[in-house]
Amino acid sequence: MDNDACLGCQTGDKWRRKRGSLIMALHEIQGVKGYVGWQDAMDLAKTMNIPLARVYEVLTFYNFFKLVAPGKAVISVCTGTACFLKGNDKVLERFKSELGIKEGESTPDGLFHLQVVRCVGCCGLAPVCVVNGRTYGRMTPEQVPVILNEWREAFKEEA
Amino acid sequence: MVDMDELNKRFDIHNIANNKLAEIEKYKCHIYCCHSTGCKSSGSDDLIALIKQILEENSLSEEARVVATGCMGLCAQGPLIRVEINGKKDVLFKRLDANTTKTIMEKYVLPALKSEGEMVVADELKPYVLSLDLPFFTKQEKVVLKNAGSIDPEDIAEYMAHGGYLALEKALKTMTPQQVVEEIKKSGLRGRGGGGFSTGMKWELAAKVPTVDEKFIICNGDEGDPGAYMDRSILEGDPHAVIEGMMIAAYAIGATAGWFYVRAEYPLAVERLQKAIQACKRNRLLGNNIMGTNFSFNVDIRLGAGAFVCGEETALIHSIEGARGTPRPRPPYPTNKGLWEKPSCVNNVETLANISKILLKGADWFASFGTETSKGTKVFALTGQVEHSGLIEVPMGTTINEIVNEIGGGVPEGKKLKAVQSGGPSGGVIPAQHMNMPVCYEELKKIGSIMGSGGLIVIDDSSDMVALAKFYLDFTVDESCGKCAPCRIGGKQMLMLLDKINRGRGKKKDLELLKKIADAMKKASLCGLGQTAPNPVLSTLRFYEDEYTNKLLDGKVKE
Numbered sequence: 089m090d091n092d093a094c095l096g097c098q099t100g101d102k103w104r105r106k107r108g109s110l111i112m113a114l115h116e117i118q119g120v121k122g123y124v125g126w127q128d129a130m131d132l133a134k135t136m137n138i139p140l141a142r143v144y145e146v147l148t149f150y151n152f153f154k155l156v157a158p159g160k161a162v163i164s165v166c167t168g169t170a171c172f173l174k175g176n177d178k179v180l181e182r183f184k185s186e187l188g189i190k191e192g193e194s195t196p197d198g199l200f201h202l203q204v205v206r207c208v209g210c211c212g213l214a215p216v217c218v219v220n221g222r223t224y225g226r227m228t229p230e231q232v233p234v235i236l237n238e239w240r241e242a243f244k245e246e247a
Numbered sequence: 248m249v250d251m252d253e254l255n256k257r258f259d260i261h262n263i264a265n266n267k268l269a270e271i272e273k274y275k276c277h278i279y280c281c282h283s284t285g286c287k288s289s290g291s292d293d294l295i296a297l298i299k300q301i302l303e304e305n306s307l308s309e310e311a312r313v314v315a316t317g318c319m320g321l322c323a324q325g326p327l328i329r330v331e332i333n334g335k336k337d338v339l340f341k342r343l344d345a346n347t348t349k350t351i352m353e354k355y356v357l358p359a360l361k362s363e364g365e366m367v368v369a370d371e372l373k374p375y376v377l378s379l380d381l382p383f384f385t386k387q388e389k390v391v392l393k394n395a396g397s398i399d400p401e402d403i404a405e406y407m408a409h410g411g412y413l414a415l416e417k418a419l420k421t422m423t424p425q426q427v428v429e430e431i432k433k434s435g436l437r438g439r440g441g442g443g444f445s446t447g448m449k450w451e452l453a454a455k456v457p458t459v460d461e462k463f464i465i466c467n468g469d470e471g472d473p474g475a476y477m478d479r480s481i482l483e484g485d486p487h488a489v490i491e492g493m494m495i496a497a498y499a500i501g502a503t504a505g506w507f508y509v510r511a512e513y514p515l516a517v518e519r520l521q522k523a524i525q526a527c528k529r530n531r532l533l534g535n536n537i538m539g540t541n542f543s544f545n546v547d548i549r550l551g552a553g554a555f556v557c558g559e560e561t562a563l564i565h566s567i568e569g570a571r572g573t574p575r576p577r578p579p580y581p582t583n584k585g586l587w588e589k590p591s592c593v594n595n596v597e598t599l600a601n602i603s604k605i606l607l608k609g610a611d612w613f614a615s616f617g618t619e620t621s622k623g624t625k626v627f628a629l630t631g632q633v634e635h636s637g638l639i640e641v642p643m644g645t646t647i648n649e650i651v652n653e654i655g656g657g658v659p660e661g662k663k664l665k666a667v668q669s670g671g672p673s674g675g676v677i678p679a680q681h682m683n684m685p686v687c688y689e690e691l692k693k694i695g696s697i698m699g700s701g702g703l704i705v706i707d708d709s710s711d712m713v714a715l716a717k718f719y720l721d722f723t724v725d726e727s728c729g730k731c732a733p734c735r736i737g738g739k740q741m742l743m744l745l746d747k748i749n750r751g752r753g754k755k756k757d758l759e760l761l762k763k764i765a766d767a768m769k770k771a772s773l774c775g776l777g778q779t780a781p782n783p784v785l786s787t788l789r790f791y792e793d794e795y796t797n798k799l800l801d802g803k804v805k806e
Contacts, residue, residue, distance in 0.1 A: 107587070108549060110569035115511060115550055142570075149571040149728075150552030152511050168473030169671070169704050170630035172718050206555065206722070208512060209476035210285050211630035212322025212637050221514075223288030 095120060096131025104136040110146055114153055122162075123154035158201035159194040161239045164218040168207030176215035180204065182229035183217075186236055199243060200236070255539075258531045260412045267408040274312045276360055279329040279337075279397060282315035283483050284476075284515050285322030291315075294326055294348045301352045310360055317395035317484015320387075321637040324377060329396075332359045332366055341377040351375075382653040383635045388616065390624045391600045392640045395484025400519050403526040406487040412532060414603035418495050419540045422606075427499040428454055431602065434610035435622030440467055440558070440595030441670065441699045442775075443621075443688040453500040453582040453592035463591040464502040465581075466493055466599055467563060468509035468516070471555035472671030473722065475702030477626040478596035480638050482509065482516035485600065486523035490546070492599030494532075495606060497544050500592055505546035508563055511553065520548060555672075555726035559774045560585075560593040562728065573728045574774035595700070597626055617643030621687035626701055631668075633705040634659045641686075648682040651705055662707040666790070670699030672719045672726075673779035675786025676712070695786040697779070712791040713798060717745045719783035723776060734777025737768040741784060753799050762788070 099116050103109035113132055117124050124147060133140040147153050165180045180191070183202055187195050194201040210216045213225025217235075224235060256262055271277075280286075280295050295315055302308050319327045324341040328348070331337035340351060350372060359366040368376055379385075398405045406412070418427050432447025456462070466489060470478040482489060493505050509517050524546055527533040535543040549567045556562045557572040564586050566572040585591025601623060605613045614622045621643035627650065630636050634656030641650060647667055651657065658664045666676040669686075675696035677684060684690050688698050706715065724738040741764050747753045765781030772778045788795060 108567045108569045111552055111566065112550060112569075115552070145571055146569065150554050152551075152553030169668070169702070169718070170474045170636070172473075173631050173704065173706065173710065205512065206471065206553070206726075207473035207475070208284075209470070209479045210288060210322065211474050211476060211628055212285050212325070213288065214630065214636075223284070225285075225288060 094131050096128040097135045100132045100135025110136065110138065110143065111150070114143075114147060118153060121157075123157050125155070125157075157194075157198075158203075159199050160243060161199060161220050162201045162203065164203050164205040164208070165191075166206075166208050166210070166214070166216045166218070167204045168211060168214075170211035170214040171207075171216055174214045176217075176227065178229050179215055179217060179227045179232060182232040186232055199240065260407050260416065260530075260538075263404050263530070264407040264411075267402075267404040271312075271405075271408065274310060275333055276307075276311035276356060277314060277331045278311060278356070279314045279316050279319075279331070281317075281319045281325060281327040281396065283318035283322075283395075283480060284513075285318065286325035286327055287515070289325040290344070291326040293345060294328065294343060297345055297348055298328075298352060301349070301357075305357060307357070307360060311356065314397075314399050315401075316397060317400050318392075318480040318638050319396040320392075320639060321377065321383065321635060323636040327377070330356060332356065335366060337379065338366075338368060339377045339379055340372070340375045342375060347372070347375055381635075381656075383637070383639070383656065386649065386654050387640050388624050388642050389640050390604055390613075390616070391481060391488070391597055391626055392484065392638070393604075394488065395480060398485070400484055400486055401522050403487060403523065403530060406485070410607065411487055411603075412491055414606040415491050415494050415498075415532075416538055417606055418498055419538055419542055424454060424499045424501060427495060427606070430610050431499070431605060434605045434613040435617075435620075436598065436601055436605060436613065437621065437688065438595055439597035439601070439625065439700065441673065441697060443698055446594065446598055449582065449592060449594070450496065450499050452580075453502075453590060456583055456590040458501045458503065458590070461504065461587075461589045462500065462502045463586045463589060464493055464497045464500065464505045465560075465563070465567070465586065465591055465593045466505065466507045466596060467558065467560065467593050468507055468513075468596045469551045469558045469563060470510060470513075470596070470700060471558050471726075472673075472700055472702050474630050474704050475628045475671060475700050477628055477638065477701045479510075479513045479516050480628075481596050481600050481626070482513070483519050486516075486520045487527075488600045488603060489520075489596055490523055490527060492602035493546065493594075494537075494544055495602050496592065496594060496599065498542055502544070502592065505544065506567055506586070507546060507548045508557070508567055509548060509550060511550045517548065517550065524548070554728070555722075556728045556774070556776050559776060562774065563593065564591065571728070573730045574776075576773060597701070618685060618687045620689055625686070625698070627703045628701060629655050629703050629705070631703075631705040632658055632662065632707040632710075643687050644685040646683050646685050647677055650686065650703065651682070655705065658705065658707045662709060664705065665708045665710060666706045666712075668696075668704040668706060668715070668783075669702065670697035670779075670782070671702050672723045673697060673775065673782055674699045675782045676706070676715075676790060678790045695782065695789055697782070712787040712794045713745065713749055716784045716787045717742070717749055720745060720780065723780035727776060727780075731771075731773040731777060733768045733771035734773065734780065737764050737772075738777070738780055740764055741768075741781065745784065748795060748798050751798055751800070753795075754801050755796075755799060757799070758788070758792075758795060 103113040354369045437443045562572040562574040
């Protein structure tokens, strides 16, 4: 494969001389693509001279890494203690019913991915959810459709 | 040839600090804008741009400066902006948007700058003023958080202007490594990550192991406790303090390199830390022969990837090595065999942030805060059902009552305080009747909780304690790495029993079984995660057993 187009090879090349770099390399791939695919993992393993099993051992242990492409907008609902006490479960339920998916799934149109995360560290703003890096504080279930529409509009404009 | 004097002057920290101080003094007005994760997500970026634009339009950029700072503490009231004009008492504004910010500039800042007279806060702005005389601010004692909220964390010169890297200079030029260890030991500083082991003792152990080829100092920034964000705020608000602490630690124990392990969920903290490290390298504070001494040191960052267990030091070490984050039995302790089998010393972010202050002001000064056995101050993330939710720092030994009712402003909406939870999923509850308990390592342990990293979650009387215990256990079961059976199987079984009780299908004997499994987990688990996972259940059972029995088929408590 052409090295220029191979994300796994490039990343592997950059990190292979540094110690303790497998997780950093995986972060970098996910940062570009949004997930670490089978081909990326193979390329990375080959370039870094690590058995593929080791790469997958690490990939599947840490729940930050995704193995399949998520939706365009990744919705992370915080399930930390402060958010739990302030009723983020109702916000999560609303997301699920509005999108018709469960946590860890993407919508069939590929627009949204719903996931729950451990504390994002914005407990003062609880309950919190994060969509593609943008934080929404003091959430209510009523805000859920508003936020979803905001993103749908944004994607329409892009297209 | 480069003039050596010229070069030395350029990298001299006193010189940089003085230049910066002179520059700051030129300004009549300082506008501090909180630029931490909390306020950023409430829109502080746009406000900073707006203020700069207004200053420019009025050609006041020479008279007023905008400082994007770290966390000011009251995240729930963000975005926060503090304005200081002509050296008068500063005014803090809360919950700002573009319109109110404009009004502040037009009705408060600009007139004051032009007239140099009295500054009056217009009536329409009064609802946005947050009094700095609130107990939330006055009852705090800021040591670690001193700079957060008043300096630009991305400007190394500003850190130096506030005494930064003076402690490192003192250590490198006037103290031996042994003297540094002794000073930290004398201060009584204990690990702020939760365990509470004496930092000086740990350094002494690490220093004793001979450096054959390499020795490491590791900063544990894997703050996984839900409801806690002290380390994030310190890294975001004052990253140089942590780096300086690490460098002093490295000098004391003879480390050759340092590693920061930070959660990937904290992108802003990672970014600020990266910038700070680069600034250090540019200013020759990292690399070879630092400050012209024989001390050479370098650091690197490794990211976590969403595994709570990596807060445990041996799991963290495996994770830096690029492997699964599973713990291993100790001994050998990391101080003997750690990262890549080399001697390593693991310290928490807040612990390291304390070091430079202790060296500069002395161990006795530090020990003047706190109780007999818990010295210094502690940063807490006060969250949950409390009026002023935010980041606070108080001397050890402050009572729960002072923290929740005075600093925190009590429980809102007319509800009553039921308990405070500390230590996250490894901790327990402190019921309302124990509100006068001083917060320190020993007292918290006595009541069945732990200090933990510093999350304090306020629970009001509408909360169901069984559901809370289940919430925490759910977390630890999910985060268990699965290596040892007591944690992997015990946790799951406890969770199933709790679920049964919560659904109203439990019996009395289930409570007995819960306690039995909890006991086995505490005794037999490999690492801290499994050993402490039963704590939330045991602690709520101890103080709120009737809430459990009320849910049992055969155990309803008489009305």
